[in-house]
Amino acid sequence: MSPMIADATAVAARATVPTTPKPTLEITEETSLADILRAREAGLGIRDVAPFFKQALHHFQSVGQNLYGRTLLGPSDAEAVVEYPYDDAQRDMIILASNNYLGLTNHPRVIRAAQDAAALYGCGSGSSPLLVGSFPVTKELESKLAELKGAEEACVFATGYSANVGVISAVAGKDDVVILDRLAHASMVDGAKLSGAQMKVFHHNDAAHLDRVLERNRNARTKLVAVEGIYSMDGDVAPLDQIWQVVKRHDALLLVDEAHSTGVLGPGGRGAAAYFGLEGEIDLHVGTLSKAIGACGGFVAGNSDLVTYIRYFARSGMFSTAPSPMVMAAASAAIDVIRDEPERREKLWENCRFLHSELKRLGFKTSAAPSPVIPVIVGNMKGLREMTLELHRNNICVNSVPFPAVAHGSERLRISLTANHTREQLKRALDCLVQAGKNAGIV
Numbered sequence: 001m002s003p004m005i006a007d008a009t010a011v012a013a014r015a016t017v018p019t020t021p022k023p024t025l026e027i028t029e030e031t032s033l034a035d036i037l038r039a040r041e042a043g044l045g046i047r048d049v050a051p052f053f054k055q056a057l058h059h060f061q062s063v064g065q066n067l068y069g070r071t072l073l074g075p076s077d078a079e080a081v082v083e084y085p086y087d088d089a090q091r092d093m094i095i096l097a098s099n100n101y102l103g104l105t106n107h108p109r110v111i112r113a114a115q116d117a118a119a120l121y122g123c124g125s126g127s128s129p130l131l132v133g134s135f136p137v138t139k140e141l142e143s144k145l146a147e148l149k150g151a152e153e154a155c156v157f158a159t160g161y162s163a164n165v166g167v168i169s170a171v172a173g174k175d176d177v178v179i180l181d182r183l184a185h186a187s188m189v190d191g192a193k194l195s196g197a198q199m200k201v202f203h204h205n206d207a208a209h210l211d212r213v214l215e216r217n218r219n220a221r222t223k224l225v226a227v228e229g230i231y232s233m234d235g236d237v238a239p240l241d242q243i244w245q246v247v248k249r250h251d252a253l254l255l256v257d258e259a260h261s262t263g264v265l266g267p268g269g270r271g272a273a274a275y276f277g278l279e280g281e282i283d284l285h286v287g288t289l290s291k292a293i294g295a296c297g298g299f300v301a302g303n304s305d306l307v308t309y310i311r312y313f314a315r316s317g318m319f320s321t322a323p324s325p326m327v328m329a330a331a332s333a334a335i336d337v338i339r340d341e342p343e344r345r346e347k348l349w350e351n352c353r354f355l356h357s358e359l360k361r362l363g364f365k366t367s368a369a370p371s372p373v374i375p376v377i378v379g380n381m382k383g384l385r386e387m388t389l390e391l392h393r394n395n396i397c398v399n400s401v402p403f404p405a406v407a408h409g410s411e412r413l414r415i416s417l418t419a420n421h422t423r424e425q426l427k428r429a430l431d432c433l434v435q436a437g438k439n440a441g442i443v
């Protein structure tokens with residue numbers, strides 16, 4: 001059966017007062033989050049959709065098919081104990097679903113820094129950053145982030161999401177245009193929407209198309225182009241050298257979201273801009289502290305005028321409590337570890353090259369080049385659900401990415417790797433992937 005949003009004509013016919021036909025929902029094998037969004041777009045209100053959604057979730061849980069919400073009972077490492085909902089058991093799983101790329105969330109120096117800061121400053125910051133929510137560790141982290149990005153100044157946010165939303169909505173306004181790569185993260189899209197600027201999209205990683213979009217929007221007051229360093233769902237690197245040239249030619253601003261490239265790519269793990277030798281040239285580097293940096297939070301780094309402006313006008317920073325001092329201290333220690341232990345980055349890339357080349361050799365449809373984010377394209381919701389559940393049953397924890405997070409037909413498993421994965425863990429994961437892939441008919 002296919003997803004159903006049927007016209008409730010029968011209901012409308014019975015009504016004494018003529019009404020506009022209202023869509024209704026039914027749970028089927030194929031029901032997914034996308035159906036819920038479509039129902040909202042088709043006109044159903046929250047009072048109808050929320051109970052339906054809860055019922056659908058309950059249904060998938062009761063038949064052992066809910067793909068989400070696994071609870072970790074230890075650190076988000078290469079292997080972890082996970083609460084498995086379907087047999088009330090705790091399972092030791094190989095985790096291919098953590099963005100803790102360098103294995104720093106539970107690094108002893110990082111944990112100690114958080115403990116020391118908690119003892120000194122407490123657990124919460126108690127105020128917004130501009131009032132009294134900053135601590136010496138916050139300032140120390142901001143200088144380290146600025147240095148890491150070769151920028152004049154940096155400013156932290158509570159998350160990477162709120163950094164993008166705050167930065168884009170502060171920088172762009174009503175007479176401006178925000179031009180996004182088609183695969184740009186939801187946080188950039190949301191920032192662009194909130195800014196009130198026109199929002200345009202260019203083909204993924206296509207600098208020639210960006211050139212044409214910029215040309216068509218040449219009369220906008222400020223043109224802000226926003227791309228990612230390593231793309232979160234495809235794992236490919238943006239051709240920043242080409243993009244930067246186009247952006248400069250049109251006198252636009254360039255924002256690079258380095259969520260997945262900070263700590264991972266370029267000399268010293270300084271990110272995609274550094275990889276292309278463009279460190280001092282990027283107007284705004286946005287990033288997260290929650291992936292390779294192993295803590296939680298976000299940041300923007302750039303020239304001092306822009307960053308100071310953002311500090312005062314990014315509403316997601318201004319009207320939100322500052323990140324906790326212990327998290328700031330953890331991130332600060334993690335940046336030291338990134339500098340002092342480059343072998344972690346080397347091991348991560350060794351793992352990426354191994355898993356990526358094996359997946360290709362075994363016939364999986366994946367990305368063109370290795371990176372810590374490796375997609376395995378399944379191509380439909382049913383196969384994706386079956387593969388994910390089979391892998392989970394075999395103690396391989398992998399993320400399932402359906403539409404609308406990715407385009408229809410490119411539903412995928414999203415594998416993320418860490419420096420802590422061993423060759424044995426990856427080989428075991430590959431064996432399970434091959435079996436699940438055969439069962440789903442994709443290899």
Ligand SMILES: Cc1ncc(COP(=O)(O)O)c(C=O)c1O
Nearest residue numbers: 159160161185232259288290297
């Ligand atoms: C490209 C990109 N930008 C921003 C974010 C948001 O970062 P955070 O998880 O710190 O909110 C993410 C991931 O979650 C991401 O993948």
